[in-house]
Amino acid sequence: MQRARIIYNPTSGREAVKRELPEILQRFEQAGYETSTHATTCEGDAIEAARMAAERKFDLVVAAGGDGTINEVINGIAEKDYRPRVGIIPVGTTNDFARAIHVPRNVKGAVDVILEGHPKALDIGRVNNHYFVNIAGGGKLTELTYEVPSKLKTVLGQLAYYLKGVEMVPSIRPTYVQIEFDGKWFEGEVMVFLVSNTNSIGGLEKLAPDALMDDGMFDLLIIKKVNIPELIRLASLAMKGNHISDPNVIYTTANRIKVHTDEKMQLNIDGEYGGLLPGEFVNLYRHLEFYVPKTFWEEQDSQR
Ligand SMILES: Nc1ncnc2c1ncn2[C@@H]1O[C@H](COP(=O)(O)OP(=O)(O)OP(=O)(O)O)[C@@H](O)[C@H]1O
Numbered sequence: 557m558q559r560a561r562i563i564y565n566p567t568s569g570r571e572a573v574k575r576e577l578p579e580i581l582q583r584f585e586q587a588g589y590e591t592s593t594h595a596t597t598c599e600g601d602a603i604e605a606a607r608m609a610a611e612r613k614f615d616l617v618v619a620a621g622g623d624g625t626i627n628e629v630i631n632g633i634a635e636k637d638y639r640p641r642v643g644i645i646p647v648g649t650t651n652d653f654a655r656a657i658h659v660p661r662n663v664k665g666a667v668d669v670i671l672e673g674h675p676k677a678l679d680i681g682r683v684n685n686h687y688f689v690n691i692a693g694g695g696k697l698t699e700l701t702y703e704v705p706s707k708l709k710t711v712l713g714q715l716a717y718y719l720k721g722v723e724m725v726p727s728i729r730p731t732y733v734q735i736e737f738d739g740k741w742f743e744g745e746v747m748v749f750l751v752s753n754t755n756s757i758g759g760l761e762k763l764a765p766d767a768l769m770d771d772g773m774f775d776l777l778i779i780k781k782v783n784i785p786e787l788i789r790l791a792s793l794a795m796k797g798n799h800i801s802d803p804n805v806i807y808t809t810a811n812r813i814k815v816h817t818d819e820k821m822q823l824n825i826d827g828e829y830g831g832l833l834p835g836e837f838v839n840l841y842r843h844l845e846f847y848v849p850k851t852f853w854e855e856q857d858s859q860r
Contacts, residue, residue, distance in 0.1 A: 558616065560589040561609040563629055564645070565596045565621030573620050573647045576663045580620075580645070587671045589616065596625065606632025614640045618670065622648015626689060627826035630680060630844060634687040641845040643670035650827070652690045656754030656769065658852040670847045677842035678769045681753050683835045688753065688826045694815065694833055695748030695779075696728045698824035725788070730781040733817045733833075737776055737810035745781035751813055751837045752777065762797030764807075772841035776813055778806040813837040 562580065564573050573580075577593065584591040594605040602619070606629040609617045617640045619629040626644060633639045645666040646654030657678075659666050681688045730745035752764040752775045764775035779790060782804050793799040800807040816834045823830040 557588060557590050559614045560584050560591045560616040560618060560643075561605070561612075561614045561640075562591060562593045562618040562620055562645075563596065563602050563605045563609070563625070564593065564618075564647075565602065565625040568621040568625060569648045569651075572663070573645070580663065580667055583667050583671065596621070596628075600628065602628035603632040606630075607636070609633070610636040610638055610640055613638060616641050616643055616670070618643040618645060620645035620647055622646070623650060623652050623690060623827050624648070626653050627687075627828060630689055631687045634680060634682070634840075634843065639844055641675045641847065643847045645670075652827075653754065656690065656767075657846060657848045658855075659847075659849065669849050672847075672850070674848055674850050674853070675845040676770070676848050676853060677845050678848075679753055679772055680840050680843045681751065681774060681837055682840055683751070683823065683825065683837045684831065686825050686830050687840075690754050690826050691750055691752045692823060692825045692830065692835070692837060693748060693750035693752075694733075694817075694821045694823055694835075695731060695746060698748060698750075698822075725784060728784070728787065731817055731819050731821050733815055733821070735776075735778065735816075736814040737808065738812060740808075740810075742778060742806060747779040747782060747787060748777075749779075749815065750777040751775075753839070763794055763799075765797040765800065766809075770842055772839050773809040773811055774813065774837065774839050776806070776808050776810050780804045780806070811839045 566574050581591055596602045602625050606617055610633040617629060619626045619642065644654055644659050645663055646659060646661050651661050654661055659669050681692060683692045728747060730747055732745050735742040752767050754769055755764050755767040764777055767775040790799050790802060799805050814836045821833045823833055823835055
């Protein structure tokens with residue numbers, strides 16, 4: 557019998573997962589999994605729970621929560637020789653990773669995807685000693701993702717991020733960085749740089765429109781120094797993916813990226829604070845197996 561460990565964050569998003577847990581457990585048991593659960597209690601708890609699940613050789617680890625919970629789960633297993641397959645039940649606020657791999661953002665649909673059973677090996681990223689599935693980056697704008705209080709997200713959902721974003725705009729300043737990507741070089745002031753593994757970032761599905769998740773490459777997006785009205789114009793272009801040909805934007809792919817700055821610049825990893833730069837970003841080719849909808853792969857393949 558296969559064994560599944562469901563690691564869930566009871567505080568994620570609008571706190572729906574607690575209510576649905578009995579039904580989730582029943583469906584996994586009916587599908588033939590011996591299933592147990594772990595409710596996270598604080599930051600870092602899902603890392604430890606996932607590490608233990610790998611050590612105890614669970615076949616499947618399910619991350620039920622937001623992008624923060626998924627990030628912790630992959631950090632718990634990424635360095636292990638034996639790595640359980642990963643399922644996602646997206647009950648967070650933004651759920652970028654679920655969007656990217658087309659897992660439905662409702663519990664029933666997400667459980668269907670896991671139980672239909674199409675695991676696919678996908679790339680993940682590593683920066684310094686942290687792992688990420690979606691994105692890592694730096695620049696004042698990225699700090700938005702961890703400055704929004706959890707309670708506000710529970711009440712307002714995604715709107716909480718937009719409100720905070722508007723509030724932060726006047727304080728956004730450029731930072732002088734040196735970026736080396738696969739032997740090429742950029743040096744100058746930037747508003748933000750993003751190292752992306754998926755095309756879905758901050759709820760925008762076209763920010764890194766060409767990102768594939770099993771090609772061993774990141775999409776690197778750099779927004780050079782611009783004034784605030786210009787930044788707002790670029791943000792509106794990004795809604796439709798039309799920002800990438802703008803002269804103030806560098807958009808390219810790379811497997812290995814080094815970012816250095818003399819100023820203090822925070823690193824954002826999958827929406828959470830990840831320490832200070834410098835950082836070396838490495839793409840780990842098809843490192844973890846995730847359950848994805850069958851249609852997702854047909855679509856990825858058609859983009860090649
Ligand atoms: N019981 C808990 N109480 C408070 N915080 C927790 C608890 N369990 C986990 N956390 C922390 O909450 C963080 C954010 O949770 P998560 O990403 O699951 O939901 P979210 O913030 O609502 O969604 P999103 O990341 O999509 O915005 C996690 O990275 C973890 O550090």
